[in-house]
Amino acid sequence: MSLEFCDLGMQPLANHFLTEKELAQGEVFYPLKVVVCESCWLVQLEHPVPRERMFSDYAYFSGQSDHWVQHCREFAAEMVERFQPKSVIEIASNDGTLLKQFHALRVPAVLGVEPSYNLAKHAGWHGAPTLAAYWGKHTAGTVESADLIVAMNVLAHVPDLDDFIGGIADALAPDGVVVFEFPWLWRLIERGDWDTIYHEHHSYLSLTAVSDLLRRRGLYICDASEVTTHGGSLRVIASTVPTTTMDSAEKRIKLLAFEASIGLDKPPIYQAFAGLPAMEREAARSRLCGKQITTIGYGAAAKGVTFLNYCGIGRETVSHIIDSTPAKQGKFAPGTHIPIVPPESLRYLRPSRIIVLPWNWRDEIEAKIHAQCDWYPEIVSRPFHMERARLAA
Ligand code: JHZ
Numbered sequence: 001m002s003l004e005f006c007d008l009g010m011q012p013l014a015n016h017f018l019t020e021k022e023l024a025q026g027e028v029f030y031p032l033k034v035v036v037c038e039s040c041w042l043v044q045l046e047h048p049v050p051r052e053r054m055f056s057d058y059a060y061f062s063g064q065s066d067h068w069v070q071h072c073r074e075f076a077a078e079m080v081e082r083f084q085p086k087s088v089i090e091i092a093s094n095d096g097t098l099l100k101q102f103h104a105l106r107v108p109a110v111l112g113v114e115p116s117y118n119l120a121k122h123a124g125w126h127g128a129p130t131l132a133a134y135w136g137k138h139t140a141g142t143v144e145s146a147d148l149i150v151a152m153n154v155l156a157h158v159p160d161l162d163d164f165i166g167g168i169a170d171a172l173a174p175d176g177v178v179v180f181e182f183p184w185l186w187r188l189i190e191r192g193d194w195d196t197i198y199h200e201h202h203s204y205l206s207l208t209a210v211s212d213l214l215r216r217r218g219l220y221i222c223d224a225s226e227v228t229t230h231g232g233s234l235r236v237i238a239s240t241v242p243t244t245t246m247d248s249a250e251k252r253i254k255l256l257a258f259e260a261s262i263g264l265d266k267p268p269i270y271q272a273f274a275g276l277p278a279m280e281r282e283a284a285r286s287r288l289c290g291k292q293i294t295t296i297g298y299g300a301a302a303k304g305v306t307f308l309n310y311c312g313i314g315r316e317t318v319s320h321i322i323d324s325t326p327a328k329q330g331k332f333a334p335g336t337h338i339p340i341v342p343p344e345s346l347r348y349l350r351p352s353r354i355i356v357l358p359w360n361w362r363d364e365i366e367a368k369i370h371a372q373c374d375w376y377p378e379i380v381s382r383p384f385h386m387e388r389a390r391l392a393a
Helices: 020-025 066-083 097-104 117-125 161-171 185-191 207-216 246-261 267-273 276-288 302-311 343-349 359-372 384-392
Strands: 002-011 030-037 043-045 087-091 109-113 146-152 172-183 220-227 233-239 295-298 353-356 378-380
Touching: 002 267, 002 276, 002 302, 066 097, 066 146, 066 359, 087 097, 097 109, 146 161, 161 172, 161 207, 172 185, 207 220, 207 233, 207 246, 220 246, 276 302, 276 384, 343 359, 353 359
Parallel strands: 087 109, 087 146, 146 172, 295 353, 353 378
Antiparallel strands: 002 030, 030 043, 172 233, 220 233
């Protein structure tokens, strides 16, 4: 039995930026509905899209955010100090941003595994050796085992979690550890971040669900904590040996108890979420649409694509979206067809209002806007319904 969590209607693929030629060819929209399993409480898409349609050529390059690069630098330093790995595999290593940090710290063997061929090639050119493949038991059988396996922001994208985690268990060296980071379902619910729902995100994960998945494949959590990236994520460390320090066991137990206390294993918390996107759509439209204010977006994030399409905000309101990713520039945003332009365009566009679509990088982007502008545009970002509530208070 499943329960509806959120229905965002028909949506385009969030990272399928279109060329001028593709605009004329029409675009495919897919149902975007998330449901909750009432027996294991895993939150997943009802209609998955074949992964090859989303990841063969991928427009998201993680190294575009200075804060993410800093997060990777600190993460690698912490992992090297704590586990002294001689070999590291990063799954879904994207453009190699994290791998390069392990390289800089002189870890002898570093390998990325990345399904998007364009990213794997880019990472290889920039000094991060990368195998172009989807991770799973098959790929695990083709690589040397590693002391440290890292899976940052990938678990949510995986349709067959058993095969993915089984591959990790196979590829871990006997005393090795695996580290996952993934957006935390609780923060999504608490902050109302419905725009982080798009077809790439197959699952929306709690520690409770991840603990069960890992245990099924013989992996034991030895540490779990919250990190601030992407609106609030969990960092989970696991190994094939059930050894834990008192301190980390206590942290994990506290987080699991917290999830139980807020009722992630009961229907009401999910049922209450279902009406939220429509509420924010109304608030966002009344705040942003139908006004004679020159407006642009900043950051052609996947979450921005969900936000604009679901709210029905298009070129009539947002003339351009600025993005520093070369693979997105010169193309058009999925669904809305808003042109994507480089940061240098800000000076000639001279907008009066800028919507920061990746609210998770708002401080960084706001600083970049102020550094470039000799005028004072209004800078806004979601959530708009909360902003309204704050203003009313
Ligand atoms: P950002 C991605 O989501 C996609 P997105 C993915 N599916 C995932 O799981 C999550 O991350 C975790 C641009 N930008 O990071 C770069 C600037 O132009 O919020 C990006 O296009 N200038 C893997 O796409 C976008 O904004 C800047 O200064 O929602 C940010 O996208 C900065 C900071 C960003 O992730």
